[in-house]
Amino acid sequence: MQLNSVIVASSNIAVSEINFEALPRDATIIRCGNFYDEELYSLGAEVDYCTISEQSEALIKRLAQVAYSGAYTIKNYLYAGDTNNKMSQMLRRQPAFKGAVDCLSALSEHPQIARFFMSGTKPALPLQMLAWALIHGCDRAYLIAPEIYGEARHFPFVEPTYTQQSNQPHVEQRDQTAKSIDHAFIAMLMRAFPKAHIFDGTTRRPANMPFGAAPQIPSHDRLAPMPKVISAAGRRGIDEPQTKSPYYAHRLNAVTGKDERCAYVTFCDSEAYLFGARVLANGLAKHSQIPLIVMTPSDFKVSGSKFQSPYVRILPVPRIRSPHVPEKHQARFENTYTKLNVFGLDFLDKAIFLDSDIAILRNIEDLFDIDGFAAAPDHGLRLMADDFNSGVFVCQPSSNLYLKLLENVSHVQSYDGGDQGFLNEMFPDRVLLPHHFNVLKRVEKSLPALFDEDKIAALHFVGEKPWSVTTATDWSHLDRLWFEMLGPDESIDFILWLKSQYARQPVPKPPKPQPPIPVAKRAPSAEELLDMGKYQEALKAVAPILKENPRSVRHLRLARDAYLGKRQYIRALKKHLRLRKVQRQRYQSN
Ligand code: GLC
Ligand code: MN
Numbered sequence: 001m002q003l004n005s006v007i008v009a010s011s012n013i014a015v016s017e018i019n020f021e022a023l024p025r026d027a028t029i030i031r032c033g034n035f036y037d038e039e040l041y042s043l044g045a046e047v048d049y050c051t052i053s054e055q056s057e058a059l060i061k062r063l064a065q066v067a068y069s070g071a072y073t074i075k076n077y078l079y080a081g082d083t084n085n086k087m088s089q090m091l092r093r094q095p096a097f098k099g100a101v102d103c104l105s106a107l108s109e110h111p112q113i114a115r116f117f118m119s120g121t122k123p124a125l126p127l128q129m130l131a132w133a134l135i136h137g138c139d140r141a142y143l144i145a146p147e148i149y150g151e152a153r154h155f156p157f158v159e160p161t162y163t164q165q166s167n168q169p170h171v172e173q174r175d176q177t178a179k180s181i182d183h184a185f186i187a188m189l190m191r192a193f194p195k196a197h198i199f200d201g202t203t204r205r206p207a208n209m210p211f212g213a214a215p216q217i218p219s220h221d222r223l224a225p226m227p228k229v230i231s232a233a234g235r236r237g238i239d240e241p242q243t244k245s246p247y248y249a250h251r252l253n254a255v256t257g258k259d260e261r262c263a264y265v266t267f268c269d270s271e272a273y274l275f276g277a278r279v280l281a282n283g284l285a286k287h288s289q290i291p292l293i294v295m296t297p298s299d300f301k302v303s304g305s306k307f308q309s310p311y312v313r314i315l316p317v318p319r320i321r322s323p324h325v326p327e328k329h330q331a332r333f334e335n336t337y338t339k340l341n342v343f344g345l346d347f348l349d350k351a352i353f354l355d356s357d358i359a360i361l362r363n364i365e366d367l368f369d370i371d372g373f374a375a376a377p378d379h380g381l382r383l384m385a386d387d388f389n390s391g392v393f394v395c396q397p398s399s400n401l402y403l404k405l406l407e408n409v410s411h412v413q414s415y416d417g418g419d420q421g422f423l424n425e426m427f428p429d430r431v432l433l434p435h436h437f438n439v440l441k442r443v444e445k446s447l448p449a450l451f452d453e454d455k456i457a458a459l460h461f462v463g464e465k466p467w468s469v470t471t472a473t474d475w476s477h478l479d480r481l482w483f484e485m486l487g488p489d490e491s492i493d494f495i496l497w498l499k500s501q502y503a504r505q506p507v508p509k510p511p512k513p514q515p516p517i518p519v520a521k522r523a524p525s526a527e528e529l530l531d532m533g534k535y536q537e538a539l540k541a542v543a544p545i546l547k548e549n550p551r552s553v554r555h556l557r558l559a560r561d562a563y564l565g566k567r568q569y570i571r572a573l574k575k576h577l578r579l580r581k582v583q584r585q586r587y588q589s590n
Contacts, residue, residue, distance in 0.1 A: 003028050006133040007043060007201060007223075009144040010126045011035045014318075015042055015225055015344055017146055019203045020399040022214035023223040027142065030078070030133065032125045034059060036066040040315075041226035045071070051078040051103070051129060060087050067096030078103040080128055103132045110135055112192045116185060121178055123185035124148050131185075134193045142201035142214055148182045149206045186210055203403055224347040247313050248348055249290045254369045260349035262368045264292040265342045267317075268356045269300050269335055272467050275494055276356035279485045281309035283360030290365065294356075295341055308487035317341040323410050324417040333418030337409065340419060343395060344402035354458065355391035357465055359482050362457040364437060370394045374431035376438035378420070379447060380462070388430055390420035391460045392438040441478055467494070469501075526558050535566035 005024050011033030023043070030049040035042075052059050067074045076099040081088040092100035108114045113131050122128065126145035133141060187210050190198060199214035200206060226247075248261040264284055268277045281292050291311045296302050297319045320337040342353050350368045354360070367374070373395050375388035395401075405426060414421030436455045440462045444451040459481065464472050466482040486494055526545075529538035539562040545555050 001136050003133050003136045003138040005140045005142070006030060006130075006138040007142045007144065008032070008126045008130045008133065009035065009043060009201070010124075010147060011037070013038070013042060013144055013146065013202075015040060015399065015402075017202050017204065018042060018144055018225075018399065019201055019214065020222060020224060020346055021216045022199070023142055023201060024140075024217060025221050025223045027140075027223065028133070028138075030126075030129045032129060032145075034062065036063070036072060041072075043223060044226055045073060047072050047074045049076045049078045049101070049129070050074050051080060051125065053125060057087060060091055064091065064094050064096065067094060075099065076101055078129065078132065080104050080107075080125070103128070106132055106135050110192075112188055116188060121181050123182050124178070127182055127185050127189075130198070131189055134189060134196055139196050141196060141198045143198060143211075144201040146202055146204060148179065149204060149209065183208075183210075203399070226347060247291055247293060247315070251290065251350075251365075251368055254366070256369075256371070258349075260368065261347065262290050262350045262352075263313075263345075263348050264288075264290060265295060265345065265348075265351045265353050266292060266356045267295045267336075267339045267341075267353075269297050269338070271497060272465070273356045274302065274306070275467055275486070275490070275497070276358075276461075276465065277312075278307055278309075278487070278490050279359055279482055280354055280356055281307055281312050282485050282487060282490075283358075284354075284364075285309040285311055287360070287363035288365050290368075293345070293351075295338070297335070297338060306490075306493065308490055315345075317344075320406070320409065322414065322417055322419075322422075324414050324421075330417060333416065336418040336420075337422065339390070340402070340405050340409075343397050343405055344399060345397045346399050346402070348397050351395055351397055353390075353393050353395065355460065357461040358391060358438075359459045359461070359485055360457065361459060361481075364457050367394050367433070367437065370431060370433075371396065372429075372431060373427045374433050375423075375427075376433040376435055379440050379443050379450070386432070387415075387420070387424050388432065389438050389440065389460070389462075390418075390423050391440075391462070392433070392458055393423070394431075394433075441475065444478070467498075469498075526555070526562070530558065530562055530565065533565070533569070535562045535569055538562040539566065 005027035006029075007023060007027045008030045009018075009032065011031070028048045029043050029046070030051070031043070031047050032051050033053070035047070035050070050063070052063055066072055074097050077091055077094065077097040078101050079088050079092060080103045082104075091097075094100075107117065107128065110131070113135075116123075124145060124147060126143065127148065130141055130143060186198070190210055198211040200209060200211060201214060205213050248263045250259055251262045252258070253260050266277055266280055268274055277292075277294050281294075284290075284292055289311060291313050292309065293313050293315050294302070295315050295317045297317065299319070302314050317338060318341070319335060320340055322334050322337045339353065342351050345351060352364065352367050373393065375390060375393040378387045378389035380387075380389065408426060409422070412422055412425050414425070435450060436452070436457050438458050438460050439451065439456045440460050442462060459478070461478070461482065464470055464475065466475075466479040483491070523541075524532070526538045526541040529535075529541055539559060542555050542559045542562065545552065546559060549555070
């Protein structure tokens with residue numbers, strides 16, 4: 001066996017950590033640990049050799065399962081354990097691997113390495129594999145094992161799925177002793193194999209290592225990550241051979257004549273926006289056969305079979321949260337930074353990014369001819385500024401650019417708290433596209449002269465969406481355009497979804513019967529008091545009025561009646577008392 005270029009990579013590496021600009025396409029790939037949990041095929045779906053720490057039964061079972069499922073083509077299993085180890089034996093017998101190679105024997109036959117191994121703690125697994133590759137003639141080794149650099153690894157805005165699943169740090173940090181053993185081991189290997197070049201294959205460019213960064217290579221020779229396909233069954237696997245990617249189409253650039261890998265890309269993180277993505281897909285499919293990649297955060301599960309358009313590909317991506325929301329900006333912009341993942345899809349030469357609230361009315365393929373970053377003017381928040389709207393843009397994905405953007409997320413301001421403010425800062429030298437490539441719906445009312453239906457190529461439903469139920473301004477004439485673009489099955493799905501949304505709304509409670517409004521208590525008038533037989537009080541009520549106005553006939557009469565009434569009352573009372581007295585005397589005398 002003779003190896004030349006070799007990439008040795010540990011598990012759980014973020015795409016942004018891999019220096020793709022330097023990795024040769026034809027290298028032999030050795031993967032360590034649970035690499036199959038990665039978001040993309042970071043280093044392709046073909047694994048020449050894989051190895052795991054044979055301590056965990058769960059890991060071994062998962063690896064066997066992954067190999068069996070066909071999600072990766074694993075050519076060989078490298079075992080570095082004791083040959084009598086039961087688990088090791090089980091793995092070696094896996095029919096899914098085309099071969100199993102005893103790695104430990106080769107290592108123990110090499111005098112310097114054997115001596116090193118006898119001294120106690122073993123170096124990190126990727127370093128053991130590196131040694132094995134060097135023994136087999138490898139002359140260029142690219143090491144992607146950030147855990148040996150001893151820096152804390154953290155990604156404040158990129159959350160790979162595996163960190164969400166387990167709350168543990170995604171790569172174990174090797175302790176100080178182990179790290180010094182790693183360093184000594186590398187230094188020993190460099191002495192033992194002086195002709196071999198060992199490079200750092202990460203984007204970290206560590207200063208404390210005896211080897212340096214790898215030189216950049218031309219893009220057509222470079223390795224690029226492959227998207228992972230989610231099949232209709234929801235299982236990750238490869239649907240088509242790697243050579244013909246379903247994720248892009250080749251297109252000749254009309255300006256430069258170059259053959260370029262092109263795709264439309266959109267982002268969507270909710271059921272509602274998925275309907276937007278369907279309309280987007282149908283509009284594109286009318287004019288173009290280039291695939292539409294629908295990026296979804298990896299914790300939002302979508303099955304790929306729901307689209308009428310045959311060109312749709314679902315691609316899970318890590319979430320990137322806006323650091324500026326929600327303190328002062330729109331909360332719904334919190335996740336729009338996830339759009340930045342389009343810059344990391346460097347298996348593409350060109351991407352046209354389109355928001356999933358856009359309807360495509362004309363062919364926009366010409367946009368692929370543009371080099372660099374381009375977007376259309378924004379008629380939104382800051383009318384006088386020459387901002388662009390980030391709902392439509394053309395870009396050239398590259399891992400360097402992606403990394404540069406991610407590094408700036410935390411400290412570059414965003415005037416709207418979303419990706420648009422950020423991208424306007426990051427691309428001051430953009431090409432401004434003609435306005436009809438991104439016509440904001442509101443322009444119809446605010447700048448009617450710019451709203452020419454015969455020219456609009458992309459209609460952007462900013463603000464209220466056609467699927468949202470609101471009582472805000474009526475846009476039904478534009479919404480109608482959008483509805484017409486759903487396929488027949490998609491329309492039914494939409495109605496069913498709307499029904500389920502409606503059913504989920506809490507049933508409004510009947511309003512509580514309002515207690516009768518208490519009438520302000522008013523003192524009864526003199527007349528009323530008189531009617532009630534309250535002569536004394538009636539007299540009291542009328543007295544102040546008469547004092548003010550002694551000639552008021554009405555009040556004089558009232559006073560007289562009250563007085564008479566009072567007199568009658570007293571008379572009646574006296575009569576009554578007399579009667580009772582007489583009665584009592586009679587009773588006593590009986
Ligand atoms: C605007 C843009 C949209 C962007 C958002 C957040 O609504 O139209 O594309 O995602 O701002 O910046
Ligand atoms: Mn939008």
